[in-house]
Amino acid sequence: MAQKLSGVEAYLNENKIDIKEVSGRFTLQNLVEALPTGDEEEIDFWLEPVQEDFSRLALIRKRFSQMQLIDLEGQEIIRVIHDKNQTQIIKKENLLNIKSQPFFKSISNLKRDKISINPIMAYNAKSRESGFSEPVIQFSTPLFSPGGKKIGFLVITARAGPMLKTFGETPHGKIMLIDSSGFFLHRSDLSRKIDWKTQKSEEKFQDQYSNEFLNNIRATPKGIIEDIGSEFLTFQQIAYDNGNFEKIWLGIYSTEKNEILKPVTDFRNQFIFIITLVLIFIFIAASIFGENLTRPLLKVAATAKAIARGDLRQKKLNYQSEDEIGILANTFDGMVEQLQNNIHSISDTSLTLNSSSTQISTAINEQSSIAAEQSASLTQITTTLEELSQSSSQIAENSNSVVETSSDALHLSQKGAESIETLKEKMDGILENNKINIKDILNLGKKSKEIGTVMGIINNIADQTKLIAFNAAIEASGAGDAGKRFGVVAVEIRRLADNVMESTNEIQNKIEEIQQAINRLVVIAEKGSKGIEEGATLATKTITELGTLVHGAKSTNDEAKQISISTQQQMTATSQVLSALKEIQTGIHQSSVSMKQTQTITNSLADTSKDLKRLMNEFKINESS
Amino acid sequence: MPSKKKSQEILEAIEEKQSETVANKNQTTIKLVIFTILNSYYAFRGESIKEILPAAKINRVPGVPNFILGIINVRGDIESVININNFLGLAERGTGTEKNIIIAEGEGVRSGILVGSVEDVMDFPENSIQPPLSSLNDKIKQFVIGETDYKEQSVTVLNVREIFKNILAN
Amino acid sequence: MDALIDKVIHTDESIKSGSIEVLTFQIDTMRFAVDLEEIYELIELDQANQRECQTTRFEEEFMFGNITVNYIAPKVLLRKSAVSSGVLIDQACEICQVSIDRIRPLPGLVKLFNPTRIWGTTLIDQEIFFLIDLQ
Numbered sequence A: 001m002a003q004k005l006s007g008v009e010a011y012l013n014e015n016k017i018d019i020k021e022v023s024g025r026f027t028l029q030n031l032v033e034a035l036p037t038g039d040e041e042e043i044d045f046w047l048e049p050v051q052e053d054f055s056r057l058a059l060i061r062k063r064f065s066q067m068q069l070i071d072l073e074g075q076e077i078i079r080v081i082h083d084k085n086q087t088q089i090i091k092k093e094n095l096l097n098i099k100s101q102p103f104f105k106s107i108s109n110l111k112r113d114k115i116s117i118n119p120i121m122a123y124n125a126k127s128r129e130s131g132f133s134e135p136v137i138q139f140s141t142p143l144f145s146p147g148g149k150k151i152g153f154l155v156i157t158a159r160a161g162p163m164l165k166t167f168g169e170t171p172h173g174k175i176m177l178i179d180s181s182g183f184f185l186h187r188s189d190l191s192r193k194i195d196w197k198t199q200k201s202e203e204k205f206q207d208q209y210s211n212e213f214l215n216n217i218r219a220t221p222k223g224i225i226e227d228i229g230s231e232f233l234t235f236q237q238i239a240y241d242n243g244n245f246e247k248i249w250l251g252i253y254s255t256e257k258n259e260i261l262k263p264v265t266d267f268r269n270q271f272i273f274i275i276t277l278v279l280i281f282i283f284i285a286a287s288i289f290g291e292n293l294t295r296p297l298l299k300v301a302a303t304a305k306a307i308a309r310g311d312l313r314q315k316k317l318n319y320q321s322e323d324e325i326g327i328l329a330n331t332f333d334g335m336v337e338q339l340q341n342n343i344h345s346i347s348d349t350s351l352t353l354n355s356s357s358t359q360i361s362t363a364i365n366e367q368s369s370i371a372a373e374q375s376a377s378l379t380q381i382t383t384t385l386e387e388l389s390q391s392s393s394q395i396a397e398n399s400n401s402v403v404e405t406s407s408d409a410l411h412l413s414q415k416g417a418e419s420i421e422t423l424k425e426k427m428d429g430i431l432e433n434n435k436i437n438i439k440d441i442l443n444l445g446k447k448s449k450e451i452g453t454v455m456g457i458i459n460n461i462a463d464q465t466k467l468i469a470f471n472a473a474i475e476a477s478g479a480g481d482a483g484k485r486f487g488v489v490a491v492e493i494r495r496l497a498d499n500v501m502e503s504t505n506e507i508q509n510k511i512e513e514i515q516q517a518i519n520r521l522v523v524i525a526e527k528g529s530k531g532i533e534e535g536a537t538l539a540t541k542t543i544t545e546l547g548t549l550v551h552g553a554k555s556t557n558d559e560a561k562q563i564s565i566s567t568q569q570q571m572t573a574t575s576q577v578l579s580a581l582k583e584i585q586t587g588i589h590q591s592s593v594s595m596k597q598t599q600t601i602t603n604s605l606a607d608t609s610k611d612l613k614r615l616m617n618e619f620k621i622n623e624s625s
Numbered sequence B: 001m002p003s004k005k006k007s008q009e010i011l012e013a014i015e016e017k018q019s020e021t022v023a024n025k026n027q028t029t030i031k032l033v034i035f036t037i038l039n040s041y042y043a044f045r046g047e048s049i050k051e052i053l054p055a056a057k058i059n060r061v062p063g064v065p066n067f068i069l070g071i072i073n074v075r076g077d078i079e080s081v082i083n084i085n086n087f088l089g090l091a092e093r094g095t096g097t098e099k100n101i102i103i104a105e106g107e108g109v110r111s112g113i114l115v116g117s118v119e120d121v122m123d124f125p126e127n128s129i130q131p132p133l134s135s136l137n138d139k140i141k142q143f144v145i146g147e148t149d150y151k152e153q154s155v156t157v158l159n160v161r162e163i164f165k166n167i168l169a170n
Numbered sequence C: 001m002d003a004l005i006d007k008v009i010h011t012d013e014s015i016k017s018g019s020i021e022v023l024t025f026q027i028d029t030m031r032f033a034v035d036l037e038e039i040y041e042l043i044e045l046d047q048a049n050q051r052e053c054q055t056t057r058f059e060e061e062f063m064f065g066n067i068t069v070n071y072i073a074p075k076v077l078l079r080k081s082a083v084s085s086g087v088l089i090d091q092a093c094e095i096c097q098v099s100i101d102r103i104r105p106l107p108g109l110v111k112l113f114n115p116t117r118i119w120g121t122t123l124i125d126q127e128i129f130f131l132i133d134l135q
Helices: A002-023 A026-037 A040-060 A102-108 A161-165 A205-209 A211-219 A257-309 A324-478 A480-618 B006-026 B160-169 C045-051 C108-113
Strands: A064-071 A076-083 A086-090 A116-123 A134-144 A150-159 A173-178 A184-187 A222-228 A231-239 A248-256 B029-037 B040-045 B049-054 B068-074 B077-082 B100-106 B109-115 B117-125 B144-150 B153-158 C019-027 C030-035 C039-044 C054-057 C075-079 C085-089 C092-099 C118-124 C127-132
Touching: A002 A040, A002 A134, A002 A150, A002 A231, A026 A040, A026 A064, A026 A076, A026 A134, A026 A150, A040 A064, A040 A076, A040 A086, A102 A116, A102 A134, A102 A150, A205 A211, A211 A222, A211 A231, A211 A248, A248 A257, A257 A324, A324 A480, A324 B029, A324 B049, A324 B117, B029 B100, B029 B109, B029 B153, B040 B144, B049 B068, B068 C108, B068 C127, B077 B100, B077 C108, B100 B117, B100 B160, B109 B160, B109 C108, B117 B144, B153 B160, C019 C127, C039 C045, C045 C054, C045 C075, C092 C118
Parallel strands: B040 B153, B077 B109, C030 C127, C054 C085
Antiparallel strands: A064 A076, A064 A150, A076 A086, A116 A134, A134 A150, A173 A184, A173 A248, A222 A231, A231 A248, B029 B040, B029 B117, B049 B100, B068 B077, B100 B109, B144 B153, C019 C030, C019 C092, C039 C075, C075 C085, C118 C127
16 A cells, blocks of 8 residues: 555645746746736736646546646636646636635735646536546646745646545455545545535544544555454655655555455355256256266265365265266365365465464564563673772772872871971981081090099199108108107198198099099980981981881872772763663563564464364364375 | 286296196107008107108129118218118018108118108107017017007007117128 | 217308219119229220229129129220229219219218118219229
8 A cells, every 4th residue: 555655645746846947938927927017918928938838747647637726816817727638717707706716715825936836626627518527636836936935826737636546446445535634635435436526525534433543644644454343444644845844645445454364265165056056956857867867966066065064075076977967076176175285284374374374473472581580680781890890980989089098198108207307317316526626526525534643643632742741740750849840740741741641532432533523424415416426327327217107108099099080980880881781671672572572463363363263163074194 | 815816827837837837848749750661650769860851773783792782862961771671580672652762870880771751750659669579579679668658559669779789780 | 889879961161172073884673873083994894804803793892782784885984993993883874963062961860771882872963873892
């Protein structure tokens, strides 16, 4: 049916092309420009070529029935009618102003190059005598002067008959063409033609098939309906007006389901008829030819009866004689064989059909279940990926915080390194100072030893003084009176010597104390120095270790950044995968839906084949033959 | 009316004391030169002693007995120096830390005696010198006058003349 | 017998003024000096041997006892009194002028035990020298 409908579309398109071409012809434009002037000469001048144009066009395009020119005010200016190789021109005086008509209103706002198509209506040509109206389609387009001014409208009326004829006869079903309201534009099953006179047929599509049904099929561009009673319907939309999908026609092809089986039923009926004839003949023959004939004939009759009942498992009659009965019997045998073969092959076909549809069903089920499994797996994968995505973002978060922490650690350890550097510098300073101090202290120690030398001298003096005192005493004891006086001197000297001894003792003690103090000082200073040296070593070690730490923190930082980048990439990849999976899932779902549709169709196929089988079962046949 | 003026009394007391001092002075005191030899305290009677010198370089004299250590230069004069350790029953060798030489004279002999150190030259009342302990060595006994105390140390008072006598006899 | 205690000669009671010239030398750690007037000649040892001088070791002549002297720079001192006999001396130093004020006799105790021909001592540069009688 698609072919037929494409014929309709092609017809419409051809007309559109033609009208476009005609509207552009300058002869036409000049005529239209001349008409309002009232200049008869001018008008006639242009009218002739336009007339000729149209005649030629009508000859080529047999379907064009009339051409009209209408001015901007709605006044029909000229009408050219072509009918049966005759061209007729009707001038303005005889033409009407159609401004008020809905038709004019529908075309008055047409933009340049736009073509309006009117639905089929009945054309009642005045000249027609048959009283038989035919379906036409009107194509209207605005006319523009070369300067771009709208000057009028061109309306070409084309016969729709040829278009509808393409629908032709259909042996096994009916083709219907309905307009958007549901009126039949064409019905191939009607024995009578549609009365175009009234511009509508008496029936509407909805009368037979319900409004709801019409709306449903109008909603889809094309499709198959098989669940409305005993019919199969296929339909297709035809948009006859440029892109205006509200104005649609519908082509519908309907077949009776029984039609498929009709040949078989017909055959059976035929067969019954034949058998009845045969029975009659046999009865006559038997009664004429008596018993000799009746036996074989009865045999034939019995076989025929059985066959009529549907039991094809009959033995061949194998009648041997050459007479008419033999011929009858042989022919009968042949016929039965033929019948058996036919039924067999039909049965085989129906079995094949059944098994095929079963196979398809099974396959579809498998596919369905596979699809379901796939869907389930995909759901799992999707879930896993979503989890992965989540954990990736977790890792990303964590690594971000690691980056932060390690940055902090890096910062802190750098600060720590700086602090220790400062500390080390200070300690070095202290060490230097300490060395100087120790030097001073050691010098002090040396000086104290020099004091010791002085002390030795003082002690010497003390000893010598002591000896003087002793010698004085000795002298004093020897010399009588003079000695006595000298004795006094000796005592004084002795006293002096004692004082000196005491003083030197004191000085000695003090110096010893000083020396001890200095020694202690030196020891302490050296200890302190050592302590500071150890401290400096420790500081250096700490600096090295901090350096390692800083280095380590840097590495950690870099690595954390790496991790962050990697997880980001991972997340992106994951979401991409997720999108892909979702697409796959959608695809599976869609294929599942398609499979369901196929399943439905297959099911109806299976039903049909079951019907067939049922019918076949009524015929009993030998399995082997 | 006081029998005596206080001042008178005081004066009398002083006079008494002075005569006492003189009397004391007239009491026999012995000047002792106290010295050490090898950490023991000894003493000579002051009358035998001429001078006390710090130890000086002793020039060895060839061909003399061991106890004669040599001669020394004392302000241009030459004195001999001897070691009396033997006479005291002590080890002959010195410590090398001897600090003083005591110039002694007696029995026509004049010589320096090397000692550890001279501690003091003091007057000792004669009765403070005890007779020597009988446990003392006979050998040394002949040289000991007696014993006394100095700074809580026991001091053996020696008779230099006896020592010199002994030397001359040999 | 003369008093063994010789009077200490004070510088302001000098009996004799004047001086002698001496040759100083050293044996071991001891320093000796000989009046030049007693010396005939100072010669080397081999010279003395050549001359076949009668040379006595110092320590033998002056009776040091058991000491054997190691001569470092030996020389032979020939006596004036007997030119062919000499004494072996060591480390001859110099010839000095010694004033008599500075000559002292040996201390009595030393003299007692040392009958050798050391007749006195003198101080040269604060060092004690034994004056010996070469004859």
